[in-house]
Amino acid sequence: MKNFQNKAKIVRVILSAGLFLWTLGAICVITGIVVPVLIIPSVRAGINPDPQKTYLLCDAVFCLSLVFVVNLKLFRFFGRLKDGHLFDAQTIGYLESAGKWLIALGILQGIFSVAQGLMMHSSEITFPGEGIFSGLVIIFTAWLFREGQELQEEQDLTV
Numbered sequence: 001m002k003n004f005q006n007k008a009k010i011v012r013v014i015l016s017a018g019l020f021l022w023t024l025g026a027i028c029v030i031t032g033i034v035v036p037v038l039i040i041p042s043v044r045a046g047i048n049p050d051p052q053k054t055y056l057l058c059d060a061v062f063c064l065s066l067v068f069v070v071n072l073k074l075f076r077f078f079g080r081l082k083d084g085h086l087f088d089a090q091t092i093g094y095l096e097s098a099g100k101w102l103i104a105l106g107i108l109q110g111i112f113s114v115a116q117g118l119m120m121h122s123s124e125i126t127f128p129g130e131g132i133f134s135g136l137v138i139i140f141t142a143w144l145f146r147e148g149q150e151l152q153e154e155q156d157l158t159v
Contacts, residue, residue: 070098
């Protein structure tokens with residue numbers, strides 16, 4: 001077994017734990033925030049839920065779901081690496097897809113950060129860019145893999 005396949009196995013185990021933790025986190029957020037914080041007090045009082053709590057719920061649910069998708073795409077990418085498909089179109093597609101979802105997550109986190117700053121009437125509103133930057137780095141890495149795929153195809157055709 002090649003060295004990158006061994007490392008891919010290790011990363012895949014870590015991502016498996018991540019998938020489990022994100023799923024557990026989503027269940028905790030939904031059952032811990034939706035039911036006791038938003039639904040039960042609203043039903044008892046007969047009023048709409050607090051907008052700030054609704055904001056926190058939307059932030060948690062949307063961001064958790066996007067993080068789960070990014071983690072799933074990376075899990076599939078490293079699964080393909082583990083199987084020895086280093087410069088395969090499907091492998092590169094998983095990496096590109098993870099980068100695009102990570103950019104979407106960064107934009108969504110930025111929107112929620114700006115919304116929170118406006119809701120709190122804060123004088124300092126920041127736009128976190130680490131998700132967008134990380135997504136761009138992953139897409140750049142996928143581009144490097146695609147170039148490697150083209151070089152490998154060219155080498156395979158050369159006699």
